[in-house]
Amino acid sequence: MSSDASTTPAAIRTLDDLQVGGKRVFVRVDFNVPLAGPAPADSPAPDEIITDDTRIRAAVPTIQRLLADGAALVLAAHLGRPKGVDPALSLAPVAARLQQLLGETVTLAPAVVGDAVTAAAAALEPGVEGKRILMLENVRYEAGETKNDPELARGYAALADGVFVNDAFGAAHRAHASTEGVAHEVEQAAAGLLLQGEVETLEGILANPGRPLVAIVGGAKVTDKIGVIDAFLERADTILIGGAMAFPFFKAQGHEVGSSLCEEAGVEPASRALRDAELKGCRLLLPVDLSVGREFSADTEQRDVDGVDTPEGWMGLDVGPKTAEAYRQEILGAGSVFWNGPMGAFELATFAPGTKAVAQAVADTEATTVVGGGDSAAALQQFGLGDQVTHLSTGGGASLELIEGKALPGVEVLRA
Known part of the structure; x- marks a missing residue:
């Protein structure tokens, strides 16, 4: 075994570094879960459609922490690899499953950005149960997402009050608008509990096993x-x-x-x-x-x-x-x-x-x-x-x- 190991990278900012009380926070989560089939348009039954909800459950601690700290949340995630809007890859069943796990209303936006989404975000009320969680539709419905389009990143940032949290470790190796670009458009950016744990554990096993x-x-x-x-x-x-x-x-x-x-x-x-x-x-x-x-x-x-x-x-x-x-x-x-x-x-x-x-x-x-x-x-x-x-x-x-x-x-x- 060589002793020639690289130096430990700089620490990442965490939820402890944020001030979120009374603010809307843009939160990137990893809800790219396996589906048994497309979601019914009328009434998604998440237990029948989502075959493994591990990634949804993994995001719950960060969501609960931010809510406890007095924030309202705009959640962003992708599902599959849609080419434009694809109802079969809607996040509707994911929103329904998250609502079950949290025991609180999760409103699904009709799109990723646009006037209706802006209005839905503006209607959020930090600290008011039932009115504090909005989930955007599949961010990969927007072509600019995977291209890290600055305009789309600014659109994401405008839905929040200057705060971004990334808890989507599974997508952290991609420079996309919702994983990297938006961080440049806000005043505060930090890792959620899941991403923090992943990075600290993986880097730790290399640096000091x-x-x-x-x-x-x-x-x-x-x-x-x-x-x-x-x-x-x-x-x-x-x-x-x-x-x-x-x-x-x-x-x-x-x-x-x-x-x-x-x-x-x-x-x-x-x-x-x-x-x-x-x-x-x-x-x-x-x-x-x-x-x-x-x-x-x-x-x-x-x-x-x-x-x-x-x-x-x-x-x-x-x-x-x-x-x-x-x-x-x-x-x-x-x-x-x-x-x-x-x-x-x-x-x-x-x-x-x-x-x-x-x-x-x-x-x-x-x-x-x-x-x-x-x-x-x-x-x-x-x-x-x-x-x-x-x-x-x-x-x-x-x-x-x-x-x-x-x-x-x-x-x-x-x-x-």
Whole structure:
């Protein structure tokens, strides 16, 4: 492990830095939740439409804190990737679900900006229950949102009284009008409780982790995660590699990969990572056995391979039992653990044991455990372990970019 770690970034401004009593506050939240289907135009039934309300629940503490501090709120969020106004991606069911969670009226604006929205915002009454929460329609209905259009950002700011709070960590790696642009148009800007917790936890595991620091990196492509691997080569004591991304490492070592998913573009960076691990004194561990199948299918023929050479006509779809046990021991002996990416095709029951073993170890260890969203979060939920980790990130892409050391526009604009 190298001691050559980058300096800690400047702190972000938080809710404690704001004066919001009697003011309207523009709050960016992450309500990009999965839907079972489009919302009915007449009466949205959120429990039937929203299949996972985790992100809505995650925003509630910030909303409740701002309300308790005497503010009225203009909430902004996106849902999906609409091309213009798309009723199927209306935030109506989200507003209905948030209203259920808060036990208070949440008014859905008819649009994102415009005279009717301005009037609805002006009608808010800070401190008056039932008249203090307005939710804008899907901000991506406006083409200027993803272009970080200054005029749209000024329009957002005009709906508030000079205060902006960003609690949408999952969108903080985007320089959009509602995540970055609006911060330049207000007098006060700060992070909500969720975004604050995400940034402090992720930066903390890099800057001052409990030792040993074990990073578990899985998934399909080395090229998607090489930045994360590089970051942990500088800071971690041990890196555990799993998933299809292990095969470029095997190929770099001269092993047979059979019909396994093996990203050709990942072979060179995998080879480089192996060299760098030795130079930096970081243990980079690869699987030692595999669970293979004839094809990517729930009912395919399966066999265990003692070793990592995949037979011709077979594909590696999970780590084997020896690897799962070795990785479990590494995790149980850790002081801090970061996990992003499954060990195999965990969505297929036959090839879920490796990922389940890692998930269970992450839940069982006494270490500080940080899970970087995405498939790892899905795996924890699938195995009923989502509430047994220290921190479960709500932003897969944002969490990885922060770990890589990239500047997140929605965070940087809030630095003190």
